[in-house]
Each structure stands twice: as C-alpha cells, then as structure tokens.
Amino acid sequence: MSERVNFHFEIDGENFTSAGEASVRIKKHLRDMGFSPDTIRRVSVAMYEGEINMVIHANGGSADVDVYVDRIEITLADKGPGISNIELAMQEGYSTAPDNIRSLGFGAGMGLPNMKRYTDNMKIESEVGKGTTIYMTVNV
Amino acid sequence: MTVKELASALDCKIACMPDESREITGGYAGDLLSWVMGRASSGDAWVTIMSNINIVAVASLADTACIILSEGVIPDDGVVEKATEVGVNILMSQLDTYALCASIFKLI
C-alpha cells in the first residue's frame, strides 16, 4: 500500500530565464499538500540545483518528483556529457561552468554539495557521453 | 520588522512589494546563487548586486523575506513581473553592500 503522487517536468536546456521554474512549481504543490516549510525548502533547494545543473551542463533533461506519505523522491535525468569524476564534482568549489554562466551568479561549485546536504540520500549514476541520473530522497 | 517598515527605514526604492507584511528575521549577503541557496535562512533580507531573473527563484526557494539590490543596481527586464507573480519582494538601495548590511543589522 504505497500512495504516490508524481510530478513530471521537462527542463528546457536553452532557456536560462525559465530555469528553476519546475522547482518553484514543486514548492507550491508541496505547500498545498501541507508539508512543513523545512521539508519544502530542502526539496526545492535540492531540485533547483539539479535543475540548474541540467540547464548549464547537460542541455536540459527531465525531473520527476514522487511524493509518498513518509518521503519525497526526486529523480533528475539528462542525456548530457556525463560526469567523468563524480568524487571531484562533489567537492565544494569544483566547477566547470564557463564565464558567461558565472557572471549570472552560477558556477560556485556548490550545487552538488548542496543537494547532498539538503537530502537524506543522494545517488549519482553517470556515464560519459550518455548522461547523468541523480536520485535524491528527503524523508518527511 | 516587516519588509515595508524596513524599506521605509532604509529609504529604499521599491521595485515590487507583493508581500509587504512579511516579517524580517535576519539577513544574508551574497552574489553566488548556490551559496545563497545553501546558506540564507528563511525570513532573511537578502542583499545582492545580482540583477538577473534567477534571483527570483532563489529568493522564492530559499524563502527569504525580500531581496535588496545594493549599490544602485536595478533589476533586469522581466524580473519585477516574475517577482510580483511569485510573491517575492524586491527593494533597491543606493548604499554599498557593507553600509546596507550594517544599517539592516542595526534595525532588526
């Protein structure tokens, strides 16, 4: 018996102006569903970082948020270049973002570390040349 | 102190204030969005010189009480519309970031 509500988003890799919109929508949904501000913040921050990464580094992808009674699962999947050294990518401050992206305030190299910090569980599956899928769970 | 009260105490210009009675409980300054996302607290007045559209999502998701653009920075096109739509307050100050933060610190 597992009640589940799914929210699915396609993340546009071209559009910097709408980057983060899926996360803002999820925040609203979770608030309507009565989750605590802390849970909502953790889910939406982790998802935002993942969403931005797909826009900056992978030319877009998809995001799925599965809401259960006791947890929220976030799955981010892209067909981008993949991450060759995940351990390195996870380090605070490591970033391959180009200068034009940095000038917008991105590329601090804090995205993946934030995702880890704000969730209870995070798993990265990535293959160079094929893409990246990130699974995150926030326990309620 | 509410955002509206802070705006008047600091003599800020108002870009948009869709949630004027929001209570300010702290402050954070920074221009790197992931730092702000990870470190700012809910209810903070967020001081930045970043003026692009992405600050709206960051403020909304980090649940800050308002954005205050320092150093006379004004928001890019489309930012005010988006912020109004999602309920994010944006103020503007002529003060530099240091002076602005010091003033906020004294007020709250």
Ligand SMILES: Nc1ncnc2c1ncn2[C@@H]1O[C@H](COP(=O)(O)OP(=O)(O)O)[C@@H](O)[C@H]1O
């Ligand atoms: N979805 C992705 N596809 C390919 N590379 C990625 C992806 N997400 C992250 N990376 C790589 O990991 C690095 C660190 O990511 P992150 O911590 O979010 O920092 P930032 O996005 O600020 O560069 C990125 O600079 C990039 O090289």
Ligand SMILES: [Mg+2]
């Ligand atoms: Mg990132």
